[in-house]
Amino acid sequence: MRLLQQIRDIFLGEGRGPYTGHAASGHPGEVRIHLDTDLGGDTDDACALAMLLGWPGVEITGITTVADPGGHRAAYVAHLLRLAGRDDIPLAAGAEVSSTTLGRAYPIVDERHWPADIIPRPSPPGAALDLLERSLD
Numbered sequence: 364m365r366l367l368q369q370i371r372d373i374f375l376g377e378g379r380g381p382y383t384g385h386a387a388s389g390h391p392g393e394v395r396i397h398l399d400t401d402l403g404g405d406t407d408d409a410c411a412l413a414m415l416l417g418w419p420g421v422e423i424t425g426i427t428t429v430a431d432p433g434g435h436r437a438a439y440v441a442h443l444l445r446l447a448g449r450d451d452i453p454l455a456a457g458a459e460v461s462s463t464t465l466g467r468a469y470p471i472v473d474e475r476h477w478p479a480d481i482i483p484r485p486s487p488p489g490a491a492l493d494l495l496e497r498s499l500d
Contacts, residue, residue, distance in 0.1 A: 424499075
């Protein structure tokens with residue numbers, strides 16, 4: 364749970380750095396970004412999401428996950444968005460396998476890092492592509 368606490372501190376700002384007051388504002392920004400992520404293994408994508416949420420002038424138009432068997436990665440993203448008060452950002456689970464290797468990369472399912480009550484969020488086939496298309500309009 365230490366990782367989750369560190370990420371929660373980043374998302375909630377705790378009065379430090381550029382994150383203070385920006386993550387929950389919800390105001391459209393000058394730069395529109397769609398994030399495609401394999402969040403759920405290393406902490407790099409959680410940090411990238413926190414950075415984008417706190418960056419003034421950035422509007423996240425949607426988030427899709429990749430290599431997401433069963434929608435676990437999408438559930439982790441949804442959890443972090445709830446922590447940040449930004450569950451208004453569209454989210455869709457993508458393909459279950461890598462588009463380059465067709466291999467599976469399972470996210471960490473471990474109560475030391477994520478709450479046990481996170482429920483997977485699979486999406487219907489094509490939902491991630493539909494969200495990406497809407498994000499680009």
